[in-house]
Amino acid sequence: MHSNAVSTRNVVIASCFILSAEASFAGVSALVKHLSDDQSFAQLVFFRNVMAFIVLLPWLLRKGPSALRTEKLGLHLLRGTAGVAAMYLFFFAIATIPLAQATLVLLLSPFLIPIIGRVWLKEYVARQTWLAILLGFVGVFIFLSPWQASISPIVGVAFVAAVFAAFTKTVIRKMSVTESTSKIVFYFSTYATIASAIPLIWLWQPMPYEDWLGVIAMGSLAVYGQLAMTKAFSIAPPAKVGVFTYTSVMFAALLGYLFFDEVIAWHMFWGAIIIIIAGYFAIRTRRKS
Numbered sequence: 001m002h003s004n005a006v007s008t009r010n011v012v013i014a015s016c017f018i019l020s021a022e023a024s025f026a027g028v029s030a031l032v033k034h035l036s037d038d039q040s041f042a043q044l045v046f047f048r049n050v051m052a053f054i055v056l057l058p059w060l061l062r063k064g065p066s067a068l069r070t071e072k073l074g075l076h077l078l079r080g081t082a083g084v085a086a087m088y089l090f091f092f093a094i095a096t097i098p099l100a101q102a103t104l105v106l107l108l109s110p111f112l113i114p115i116i117g118r119v120w121l122k123e124y125v126a127r128q129t130w131l132a133i134l135l136g137f138v139g140v141f142i143f144l145s146p147w148q149a150s151i152s153p154i155v156g157v158a159f160v161a162a163v164f165a166a167f168t169k170t171v172i173r174k175m176s177v178t179e180s181t182s183k184i185v186f187y188f189s190t191y192a193t194i195a196s197a198i199p200l201i202w203l204w205q206p207m208p209y210e211d212w213l214g215v216i217a218m219g220s221l222a223v224y225g226q227l228a229m230t231k232a233f234s235i236a237p238p239a240k241v242g243v244f245t246y247t248s249v250m251f252a253a254l255l256g257y258l259f260f261d262e263v264i265a266w267h268m269f270w271g272a273i274i275i276i277i278a279g280y281f282a283i284r285t286r287r288k289s
Contacts, residue, residue, distance in 0.1 A: 014236030024225035026251035036095035051219025080191030086164035099256035112166035135278035143271025
């Protein structure tokens, strides 16, 4: 009885961590949208990466250079390239289309992972997973409501970002057999920081004081979100709490409404509900398999 109570308590705590992480990620998106009026994507992507890198430095100092030995350097570079590409495309989409739309299309990423796994790694995909994937795409279609208004081509950019994000997660799964989570994260942060610094050689723009505050807040929220998400999945199984990761679209819609005068409509609500249900079934099916 006691272990059950502890388990329930862990699920509640993990759920709160995920909800706070998703609210933080929505906050990052809102700050990117706000800052992109004055700042280039190149600078925003760089500062997003450099904050994560700074947080990881104590880990490197504690572990020492020996912790960085790897035989999977090619996969680290592949994951880094796809991850940075996803970030540039997603930041561009956030700045151009409503927050909720960009966030929602990126939420297709978990549904794309089994497809990439099937094509690239020849992994088996259960029939229930295919149904969940189909339901997820139906939810996105209802949310975007193309019969009521024309869809911006930038939605396609967000979708490509989702494909890259799904690909990075597939690469991570392939690497995680031999590589620790800390090592995977460190290699990505280092690569992403260096890669996103290069364009600043010719694209750097001076930033006013208030933009520096916004950039620091953006980086801090992003780092907190990552840490909170990691903590959540370390104390409770994804099958029980993973579905809360889909709440990011709700937070994004709310911030878009409050700060950018973006419309919230009923079709968005029903589309988001369908995606959450599809995500729940996808997570449950993955656990059973």
